[in-house]
Amino acid sequence: MQTYYKEIFSLEKLAKAVNSSPRTLSRLFRTRLQTSPAQYLISIRMEKSKILLLNTEASLHDIAIAVGYPDGYYLGKMFKKYYGTSPVRYKNKLITQPSWRDMPSQGAQIDIARTQPLRYIDYDNHYQYNGEGELPMFRNAKPSLLLTLLLCFTIVLSACSTGTTNSNASSNGTPTPSAETSTGANTDKAAVEAQTRIISTVKGDIAVPTSPQRVVVLYLLGDVLALGIKPIGVSDVSEGAAFEDELKDVQKLGTWFEASPEAILALNPDLIIVPSEETYEALHQIAPTVLVPYEKMSTEERVSFIGQVVGKEDQAKELFTDFHKKVEDSKQKLQEAGILDHTISIMEGGKDNSMAVVASKQFGRGSQIIYEYLGMKAPEIIQQKIDTATGADGESVSFEVLGKYSGDYIFRSSYDGMADLTQNPIWNNIPAVKEGRLMEIDFGLGYYSDIYSLNVQLDYIVEALLAAPRVK
Template sequence: MKLNDHILIWNHAFIQVIDVRHSAMEHGEALRAYRLPVSAFLYTIRGSAEVWLDGNAYVAKQSFIFHGGKGMNLTILAIDELEYYMILYKPTLTLPNREEFVNRIGQDNPFQYQYAFAPSYPLALFDKLTRLEKEWNQTTALGKLHVKSIFYQFVYELLRQLNHHDVKPIRPDLASLATHYIHEHYSEMITLESIAQALDCSEGHLSRQFRNTMQNSPIHYLSQVRMNQAIQLLMRTEATLQEVAEQVGFPDAHSLSRSFKKYIGISPARFRKKHAHDWRDQELPLSMNRIAVLLNNNHLYNDNENHFQYKTGRELLMQRRTKIAIMALVMCVSLLVSACGSTANTNVNLEVQANKTAGTNAEQTNQQAAATVKTRIVSTQKGDVEIPAEPKRVASDQYLGYLVKLGIVPIGVRSYMLNEAWISKSGISNDLIAGIEDLGDFPMNLEKLTYLEPDLIIGSIEENIELYEKIGTTVFLPYWEGESTAGPLDKFRRISELFGKEQAAEQWIAEYEQKVDEAKNKISGIIKEGETVSIVQIGWDGLYVLAAEGGNYGSSTIYQMLQLPPTEHALNMKNGFEKISLEVLPEYMGDHVFLYGAEDEGAEKILDSNVWKGVPAVKKGQVYNYGSSGEKEDEFVMEDPYSLELQLDKIVKVLLAEEK
């Protein structure tokens, strides 16, 4: 890109300064594989170091400036005692109507360029940096405004010297950045959209560049990485399928099994039985066959500038001390609880002690506690738990929609929750969702949890509860019970009881049930008296029929809410679903069939079969396609209040459309 184009884009972009850091490194100290969360300037002012930006090596002596884009990998090895500034900034294009401008920024983004040089006039840049640091440390709004002014002065001086040196920036290798990102985040619920957002590019541009370089699509490459990791775990550990699924980025064992059979050709259980000991015969050294469960997939940074990592301000401190700090924290809490002689839950002993000592005049106990912490007892499947009467800092690995509907915005949730389908259709502001910390997959990231200091943690998987209890007061609230799920309204009531918001929950339930009654009137007569309804899900590995109770994918809306009559098979299922073969499909089919996944991969084979075409409901045109389990999940995956409202509207629309 020409310098004039570079300057033009700087002039028309909104810049948000994320952090200003002034750090020092001792001789021999290293900052390794630090993934830039946003675009960044690094300016060394004293000492010398070897610096690598995405594999490109530089030697910095005294004054040297680097620029790297979001997602690039930074490594610093201090040769002498090193002092440097790092400025993290986030650019946003402000001209959505200038299509040619958008295309230019999408395909040739100067904020993603890599360049490095020794400035001819280092003091001019140093002056801007010292002023920038001073204003950044001010807490006033006026000081923050001044930060932007000084930052632009810094950029002006830098571009002026960049032009003087005739430096040729290096365009980022987008495919390489994407593969690094996939290998670091494969255990999370990532999509093509999230990868593109992480790398500040469009989905189309990313796909084209990735295919040109890798002869593969990003999502197919992600699936291959996950399958390779799953193979290692199946061969070399005794982890359950659920544990393997959670470790490699699948929500459950069922999803893993479907994908595994698609890519490998056999089920995970059969693969393990056949290859459990093959790894001992492999010629590759262990270092080249790393097991995912042993890897530390915790990342220092992510996309959200409001996240806790930006508030620490010292990436070196995080790398050197986080593991030690969390171990020390857990040990200190355990020792303190033991010293108090309490046998109650370790997560609430400090609060109970505060209640005991605060029963006298508050003025006499100021030196012991700032205020009395009120608590109450709630009953769970793991027994009674004492929790704060009014939790203010809630973290949860499930139930985001339930919490938000009750007016509770959690401080952190599991990654998958932040991408639920109801969010974009709910009218809730993006800022609200952006302020919620991404805590990774099951179990939630313990380091982030510790830093966030939640006063209540909600866990939905029993085996993770002990881990959470070491950090804070924890309540076990299972989402799935075996292969069935409790009724969505019952779940909502359970959540409301934790927060004393039963009245708010019942008010919404009453309003929702009124909508259900209105929906019943609209569809009255479509399902005739004596007719039955089936719900069929098409998966890549076969057919699933959903049960009358305990199912998912909208079955509660169809059967419990709208009270459409199920077949005998659906009534007698012990679990929430049953997998069947195509040959026995007619036995499970009712007079009307709701079909989930009709447009998904592999559906054509079933829908074009003579068995399917011979089903009476199909012949009569009484099949209702209502959802998809494709890459972007829909409103039938979850059962929170927002999803239930969307499901109700969708089912009514589908039925009425078919009736016409």
Template sequence: MDHLKLEDHMMLWNQVFIKIMDVRHTAMEQGEALRAYRLPVSAFLYTIRGSAQVWLDGNAHVAKEPYIFHGGKGMNLTILASDELEYYMILYKPILPLPNRQEFVHLMGEDNPFHFQYAFAPSHPLALFDKLVRLEKEWDQTHALDKLHVKAIFYQFVYELLRQLDQQRIRPVRPNLASLAAHYIHEHYAETITLESLAQALDCSEGHLSRQFKSEMQNSPIHYLNQVRMNNAIRLLMRTDATLQEIAEQVGFMDAHSLSRSFKKYKGLSPARFRKKHAHDWQDRELPLSMDGIAVLQTNNPLYNDIENHYQYKTGRELLMQRRTKIAVMALVMCISLLVSACGNTAHPNVNSQGSANKTEQSNQQAAATVKTRIVSTQKGDIKIPAEPKRVASDQYFGYLLKLGIVPVGVRSIMLNEAWISKSGLPETVMAGIEDLGDFPMNPEKLTYLEPDLIISSIEENIELYEKIGTTVFLPYWEDNSTAGPIDKFRRISKIFGKEQAAEEWIAEYEQKVADAKKKIAGIIKEGETVSIVQFGWNGLYVLAAEGGNYGSSTIYQMLRLPPTKQALQMKDGFAKVSLEVLPDYLGDHVFVYGAEDKGAEKILNSPVWKGVPAVKKGQVYYYGSSGEKQDEFVMEDPYSLELQLDKVVKVLLAGQK
């Protein structure tokens, strides 16, 4: 990073809000090691005594005197103490308040200087040491004023550090984001990973991560993840007798079916057939087993390409071949038809062939005239669509469509298993006729076969693929990290199909149910009291926002109008991810808890911090829902789910009063 970039770094320090996560003072004995510690946030490491070898993502440094290091979230840190070593580590999180100038937003998203690595011996080490000692002392205090003092001292430390950095013309090194992501994938491939969670782990934007990874690795992050999973599955298939379910769980797939489906995509045959064919190959192979994965990656030439979180077929050759096949079949049918027609004309020479042709042409013209279209406005501009689409495929909005009386010809797999379906009263025959189109993006082969006259896409990146198959309307479900209210969503989808009246009729009925529900729970939340919603997620603890949230927040806040806390009102992303230690600061007088039966929740519920929450002590906590294997009606926000959510929220509130 040149001097100008260092100026950018200094400017950003004047723009960001800094949250100190931890101040650590550590002593290591000679020979002791801290290995492969992945920084959870940005960090300063300052060795004050002794010497050590320090690696920052493989970049080696020798600290024989006071030495300072900096690294960003996701960086791999290894320390080997050459003799007794003493150091301070400050973990901090920079947050850019929004709205802000676009140049600063760009820097934080694309070239975040808080991720950069640098290491140097300070020219005035005592000036930094003095501030670290004061910082540690104040960090151990509990008074709010002391916490404010911690920030003041930290900024003094940063000022002194940047001053010395500038004087010595130190050039920070941009981290190799692709390498960080690849290392993270190899360490966590058995866990649930999406592009979003990977970017979150590395504290960068999804787009920037995807571009950097593809540029460096000639591959997308999620496709690379699946290659890693496949390589490990191959090893287990060849060298163990483990069941497919056991292997699936070991390498990160939900179940044996998911593993088998993906395996066929990558290898062209089922896991069982692969195992039978190659079970003893490893005994005779020339490559050592440690190189097996590399060989598999090089020889594998899958017909699938991954975009961000999801699988995608390559859309050129495959679709072209499909279309040629369809054309060939149609041509064959036409030839047979003409042959039959010709035979018929020979048998009946008095038939007026010219008259028949005229009638056929007239019929075609009449049919063409009956195909009516209309224009709908979308975020991608005005789109001409059929006035009354008959064959709709959609990657989202399943419940919305059914409530409007529209039965799609195909939807994503997960939508066919949404929790509200079993409680909706819909006939099984309705569900039986809907094609499973896989995950994002929907399977293009199946889409082509279904010949939809309208495709609804909720993800912008998939539009180009869908448009090659049929008329596509872009209707985003998520907008950044927040989501439009479910009623707004319902109105948007109804406008596409000209079903506004049907939508308003349901909305009126639902609002009456909400009014009745308010009467039932009147008095439980007293005047002046506030309500919070906590979600125990698989990868963290979340507090949901008053607007733009999910998991029942719209029912609790927008529909029932239960009063949110100030913190919930100020969240711009639909949620805030918090640590257990600061959770009480976000909680109101009454607390709804989503996912209390999910993995990891028990530890939180049994913690002293949780048990000390005033709402917990007063019994004003209401448990509902699950985002784990027992996914329920709070996962979606369609009309069917909203009706079920309303009933559930009322029940848990009333049950809490008994």
């Protein structure tokens, strides 16, 4: 990556180069370097762009091409996000410093020659650009302007295809619209209004389709699926997710925080559902876009709100009526089996002589099912933190004291390339491990906390507990 930072990269390509799988490589990056492959590549490109900015008179566009971005706009956006200020301000500030002129020039080390615009896709950072057929006049246009222009072209083309002149009508057999038809604008407007509803959101009142047919969803995939709506486009799906098979044929748009606006526009959605301010700002000009502030909502509040957005309020209520009944039935089964009152730990990792222990009901990995809905407890040293946690939280625990954090039952988040602890004497002497009450839960299955995933997680966790040996 240090040598070929200008090239087209993908997680699959990197993994193949080191004889690994994409998932394993991503995990190893995070473990060893505390970052993702995508962020590591960004850091390289930012450092190279800074050197060129300070030591050459190259334009932002030429610098962008030199470090692997398609144009100056994208470079400027990434530069400001990384360094906290624009490239121009960054350079102007340093130029005013007396010592700047004495800095050795490093710009010659980097090739400024123009290359083809690049395309970069990764699970942790999705950036996609296709240089084929690019219009020079749009090269430096901001996404909001570009999207507006594309929408205008669509409207104009639609008008051209239906509003032909008399002479054209006689030549292609299409009748000229009558005066009655052309004066029916008020009727059309009323028909459009009848097909939309106004809903209140954190971004104000928004008109959404009464019955959306072409929905794009980022991150909140399972909630929408559970309401009976099959999206036409979604953010990347974690391998092993409860709904992976249902969405296998649906177009993937990249990570939820950097989904491609161009790809979404091409899908012609009538409703977009997003989880963050950044995604809302990037996409709201394409179609009616609803921001769901999921981190500030309970699961039930979130699903109820999404149900209102898509016109499925009754289905949302039924989902939770059925879910709560299922939870109570599950608790009764565990109680009758003598399991409900025993402690459970959720762990992940195991390298470098330490293990991550979940200390929150919102961490995923089954924590919401176990600690919130089933109401089961962790060992006291962890339970104190679970009771006070206000968000996702975990703790790195040394193997020497891991026994204090280990419950009567242990769920370990599993993934390709995780640490092999079968020969670790400390791990094997933990009672839950020694006596067969260690269970694995797939990372992808436990990653999401939507109502669809929670239902599947509940089934899996309860079945695993019932099948495990009882505490002696």
